[in-house]
Amino acid sequence: MSPAAALFPKFFVISGVILILSGVGQTFVRPRKPNESLAEKLLNRASITALFSLAIGLAGILIGVGVLPMPRF
Numbered sequence: 001m002s003p004a005a006a007l008f009p010k011f012f013v014i015s016g017v018i019l020i021l022s023g024v025g026q027t028f029v030r031p032r033k034p035n036e037s038l039a040e041k042l043l044n045r046a047s048i049t050a051l052f053s054l055a056i057g058l059a060g061i062l063i064g065v066g067v068l069p070m071p072r073f
Contacts, residue, residue, distance in 0.1 A: 009064045016060030023053030 030046035041047065062068045 008070065009066070012060045012064030014064075016057040016062075016064060019053045019057030019060065023050040023057060026050040026053070 026046055027050045030044070030050075033040070059068065063070060
């Protein structure tokens with residue numbers, strides 16, 4: 001195995017953790033309107049972006065630890 005290919009799992013785990021941390025952080029720092037309804041809390045751009053960050057970060061970690069197979073192009 002080449003040394004570059006050996007770094008791919010570490011890269012996926014580290015980038016996945018960074019994406020999860022940024023997604024969680026984004027949910028806490030987004031500006032909120034007074035008296036927001038539940039629909040307004042869940043269906044805004046910051047919440048949707050945070051959910052995508054969490055999903056892609058989780059997929060990256062699962063690829064990095066070997067649960068999901070490495071994508072081949």
